[in-house]
Amino acid sequence: xxxxxxxxxxxxxxxxxxxxxxxxxxxxxxxxxxxxxxxxxxxxxxxxxxxxxxxxxxxxxxxxxxxxxxxxxxxxxxxxxxxxxxxxxxxxxxxxxxxxxxxxxxxxxxxxxxxxxxxxxxxxxxxxxxxxxxxxxxxxxxxxxxxxxxxxxxxxxxxxxxxxxxxxxxxxxxxxxxxxxxxxxxxxxxxxxxxxxxxxxxxxxxxxxxxxxxxxxxxxxxxxxxxxxxxxxxxxxxxxxxxxxxxxxxxxxxxxxxxxxxxxxxxxxxxxxxxxxxxxxxxxxxxxxxxxxxxxxxxxxxxxxxxxxxxxxxxxxxxxxxxxxxxxxxxxxxxxxxxxxxxxxxxxxxxxxxxxxxxxxxxxxxxxxxxxxxxxxxxxxxxxxxxxxxxxxxxxxxxxxxxxxxxxxxxxxxxxxxxxxxxxxxxxxxxxxxxxxx
Ligand SMILES: Cc1ncc(COP(=O)(O)O)c(C=O)c1O
Numbered sequence: 001x002x003x004x005x006x007x008x009x010x011x012x013x014x015x016x017x018x019x020x021x022x023x024x025x026x027x028x029x030x031x032x033x034x035x036x037x038x039x040x041x042x043x044x045x046x047x048x049x050x051x052x053x054x055x056x057x058x059x060x061x062x063x064x065x066x067x068x069x070x071x072x073x074x075x076x077x078x079x080x081x082x083x084x085x086x087x088x089x090x091x092x093x094x095x096x097x098x099x100x101x102x103x104x105x106x107x108x109x110x111x112x113x114x115x116x117x118x119x120x121x122x123x124x125x126x127x128x129x130x131x132x133x134x135x136x137x138x139x140x141x142x143x144x145x146x147x148x149x150x151x152x153x154x155x156x157x158x159x160x161x162x163x164x165x166x167x168x169x170x171x172x173x174x175x176x177x178x179x180x181x182x183x184x185x186x187x188x189x190x191x192x193x194x195x196x197x198x199x200x201x202x203x204x205x206x207x208x209x210x211x212x213x214x215x216x217x218x219x220x221x222x223x224x225x226x227x228x229x230x231x232x233x234x235x236x237x238x239x240x241x242x243x244x245x246x247x248x249x250x251x252x253x254x255x256x257x258x259x260x261x262x263x264x265x266x267x268x269x270x271x272x273x274x275x276x277x278x279x280x281x282x283x284x285x286x287x288x289x290x291x292x293x294x295x296x297x298x299x300x301x302x303x304x305x306x307x308x309x310x311x312x313x314x315x316x317x318x319x320x321x322x323x324x325x326x327x328x329x330x331x332x333x334x335x336x337x338x339x340x341x342x343x344x345x346x347x348x349x350x351x352x353x354x355x356x357x358x359x360x361x362x363x364x365x366x367x368x369x370x371x372x373x374x375x376x377x378x379x380x381x382x383x384x385x386x387x388x389x390x391x392x393x394x395x396x397x398x399x400x401x402x403x404x405x406x407x408x409x410x411x412x413x414x415x416x417x418x419x420x421x422x423x424x425x426x427x428x429x430x431x432x433x434x435x436x437x438x
Contacts, residue, residue: 004393008050012038026062031400033389042069044409047397055397056414060405063246066272066358067317068409074275077313078306087304094308101315102283105253108242108263109283113292114302118245118270119147121280122208124297125266126152128282129206129239132291137180137200139207139238141187143216143373146208146243146268155184157215157401187213187373188221190228201236206266208241211256215246217376218354218361218403226262239265239288245280246271249315251357253322259357272318277310325408329358332415333406336360339419347426349383362387362402383429390425 013036016023022030029036037049045068047057057069067074081094099112115121126138140146145156183200186192187209197204211226213219221229233240242264247256249272257263265288270280278301282289301307318325337353337360344351350365363370364387366379381401388400396418398404 004053004395005051006035006037006049006053009035009038012050028401031385032392033385033400034392037392037397044068044070045407045411045414053395055392055395056410056418058396058398058404058406058418060407061276063250063271063405064274064276065405065407065409066250067275067314068407069276071275071314071317071409073317074277074310074313077309078277081305081309084305086306087301089300091303092305092308094305094312095303098308098312098315101312101319102269102281105315105319106244106248106267106269106283107254107257108265108267108285110286111289112281112283113289113297114308115280115282115299116278116301116304116307117147118243118268118280119149120299121268121270121282122146122152122243122245123149124292125241125268125282125284126206126208127295128284128288128291129241129266131295132288133205133237133239135203135205135238137183137203137205139183139185139193139196139200139204141185141209141213141216141373143187143376144208144210144213144243145215146210147245151182152208154182187216187219188225188371190225193229194232197232197236197238201232201238204236204238206239206241207233208243210247211242211244211260211262211264212247212251212356213373214356214359214361214403216373217363217366217370218356218359219371219373219376220356221260222371226260230262230264233265241266241268243268245269246359247357249273249318250359252326253318273314274307274311275314277307279304279307279311326357329406329408332410332412333358333360335412336404336406336415336418339415340422343419343423343426347423347430349426349430351426358406360402360404360406362404364402383432386429386432387422387425390428391421394421394424396421 013023024030039047039049041048045056046054048054102112103109142155146152185196230240244255244267248269252258266284273279333355337355340353352363352368354361363379364383367375370376384402385400388398391398
């Protein structure tokens with residue numbers, strides 16, 4: 001470890017603790033070690049904290065920064081828009097332009113509605129599914145995350161039956177509304193889904209999933225699994241909803257649905273859509289989307305001009321540069337993941353780096369290759385926390401969960417630097433006594 005100091009971040013956190021619960025505005029940020037960091041700037045693949053420490057950034061704002069920090073065309077478009085206003089409370093040209101782009105890029109999108117966050121777009125999609133089918137229940141999968149709004153918080157990472165530092169069960173039981181309308185299904189188990197829909201299908205409005213279970217461990221669906229889910233939904237008259245908040249635009253211009261060839265009825269998009277500006281979307285079959293004409297759709301900030309022009313610029317880059325951009329992202333991701341696994345083998349660390357598009361998820365001590373959520377829960381979280389702490393001390397900003405986002409701004413030099421830091425960090429973590437199995 002080198003001698004980075006974090007005095008400025010620690011001072012900030014002491015101040016924030018007085019007026020902000022846990023000192024952070026999204027709880028997971030509080031667990032970062034050696035201390036939650038306070039930042040002053042970010043550019044390209046780099047981010048800088050109040051102590052002047054610069055990091056190669058794989059947190060990427062928790063995913064939106066697919067083009068890196070301050071992508072020039074996005075920033076330029078927003079600057080231009082700022083001179084013309086931020087929020088009109090009415091329509092503007094760029095909204096229809098964005099919807100047309102999404103329809104062009106995402107296979108399942110025939111119509112589009114905008115929101116601001118992933119969580120609320122999930123809620124909009126599920127409400128539309130209930131209205132379109134006249135049914136009340138939703139099927140979700142173990143370990144999949146669909147935002148922080150009840151009741152789909154059930155059985156996601158960090159929830160009662162999920163991974164990570166779960167809130168105290170009593171508090172969860174009191175405050176998370178996990179009603180009978182949510183049915184939980186294991187991932188990558190076609191018989192379990194057939195059985196669940198066989199028993200409850202007539203009451204199920206929506207089957208919602210992350211088509212690659214990123215939050216549940218970065219697990220691809222097994223060959224044929226998504227097609228089976230599609231067929232079962234059709235058989236039982238349920239709508240298939242892909243939560244592509246993370247995978248949308250990241251795995252391919254058309255997201256996981258383009259990569260897998262399975263088209264959902266509704267898709268939720270966010271994160272990479274806005275390149276850091278807050279925007280999300282529900283997109284889908286026109287026949288289903290038109291239900292919004294009956295039940296309504298609302299939000300003061302929906303379609304705000306700055307986010308919409310940012311999204312148009314970001315998608316323009318992703319669409320026009322796709323032939324070079326996506327293969328490069330995949331190459332960098334593979335080099336990083338292969339490098340991490342090679343170093344892990346050298347240090348005798350039971351580490352695997354599961355990859356999906358420009359995403360890596362590390363698992364320590366899980367069965368190899370991890371395929372199910374249960375496999376990932378068999379892994380140990382404490383060594384990953386140590387790894388993240390050592391990496392931060394060596395100038396690599398990576399989450400304690402082992403979920404790494406690679407961006408178009410990362411370079412070969414970043415990968416080399418990162419692997420040198422991983423080498424040091426693994427040496428340190430491998431020396432640490434095996435104690436905590438958490
Ligand atoms: C797959 C998925 N869905 C939904 C959400 C919620 O999005 P937001 O945090 O913008 O509300 C997230 C957030 O990480 C996510 O990963």
